[in-house]
Amino acid sequence: MTRPAAVLFVIAVLGAAAAAADIPLAERKSGYEFMARETRAMQDDDSANPATLWVLDAETLWQRKEGSAGKSCADCHGDARTNMRGVAARYPAFNEARGRPIDLEQRVNICRTEQQRATPLAFESKELLALTAYVGQQSRGMPIDIANDAHIRPFLEAGRVMFTERQGQLNLSCAQCHDDNWGQKLAGAAIPQGHPTGYPLYRLEWQTLGSLQRRLRNCLFGMRAVSYPYGASELVDLELYLMWRARGMPVETPAVRP
C-alpha cells in the first residue's frame, strides 16, 4: 500500500468507528412502538393477548408437586405474585455454582433438577414457556436491572462482541440493523431496536409463545451465521448483553409481536 493510500484507509476506518454508536439511553424504544395499532391492542389487553393462556397454565404448574422430591414451586417460593416480583428483570444473572450467567429458563430447570428432583423441561416446551412467562409477568412494568460487576463483565463483553461483529455469509452484524438502521424496513418489516423487554412473547408469525433464544436464532439464521443450540453459553451471553443494553426499560412479558 502506498503512503497516501494507507492514510486514506486509516481515515476511512476511523470514520467507521466514529459512526457506529450505541443508541442514547433516552432514545431507546421497545419493539412495541414499531407495531401496528391492532397488535398493540392485543398486548395491552390480557384478555386479547394469546400469551394469557400460557400464564393461566403456569398458575396450575406453579402449585403442582413434581419429581422425586414431590415439591411444587410454591412449596419453596410461596405466592409468585409477591415472591417472584422483580426476578425476571435481573436475568440473566451470575450463578456461583456454574461460574457464569444463566438465564431464566436455566434457572427454572436448575430448580427442577436440584430441588424437585425432576427431569429438566425442554427449551420451547409448553411448560417451560408457561413458567418463564408467568415469572416474567411478575416483573411487568419494572425496570430491567442487570448487574454489571466484575463477575458479569467478561460475559457481557462476549455478548457485546457477538452483537457488534459481522458474521455469517451475508457479513452483517446485529448492530448494523438494530443500532444503525432501526426504524427502516427490511422487506416490509420494521426493524426494531432489538430490545428483549417482552420475552417469552406471543409472535403472530410463530402462532405461539417463544423465547428470546428462539428470536436470536431466527436473526442468526437470516444472517446465514452459525447458530447455537438452545441454552448455549453464546446465546446466554447475547441475552445478557441485550438485557444490559435495555437496562432501565420496563419489562413487558408476556408481550405480543408481529
Added chain:
Amino acid sequence: MTGSKQSPPKFSAERHGSRIAAIALAAAIASWTDRARTEEQLPPYTVVGDAIPQSLTGAKGNVERGRSIVVNRQVGLCLLCHSGPFPEEKFQGTLAPDLKGTGARWSEGQLRLRLVDASQLNPNTIMPPYYRIDGLTRVAPAFQAKPVLSAEQIEDVVAYLATLREE
C-alpha cells in the same frame, strides 16, 4: 475475530458516507485487495478503478434470469434492503438506494464490483459481498465456502440491472 481482512474493527451502515472518498480509496487500494484475493478459491477477477470491466464468466448474462434472482427473497435477497421497479412485489426494503435507474447511473463493470464485493468501495457497507468467501466470520455450515451468488448469477443480475435506465 477470526482473520477478517476486509472488515473494519467497528461496523456501521454509513450510508451517507462520502462516495467520492470511497471511490478514491477503492482505486488506491486495488493492489491491496488483489493480494487478499490470492487466498480465495473463487476464480480471480481484475478491479480497474471502481469497476470489474470483464464478465466473470466471459459471457453476457441473461436479463430475464437476472430479474428473477433480484426479486427472489431466498436467492438474491436484494428486496430485503432495496426497493425497485417491481410493482408486483409488496414488501420491499428501505435500507438501500432504489434500484430504478441503476443502469443509467453505473456501467456494467461498476455494477459488477458493487455486487461482487461492495465493501471494496465502502468498508462500512451493509450490502453483502455476493461473490467473496474469504474474510467472513461464523458462516453457517450450509453456506461455507460458497459465494451468495455464482459467477453466472452475478452476470445475470448485472445484465438485468443494466436495463434499469429510467430514473
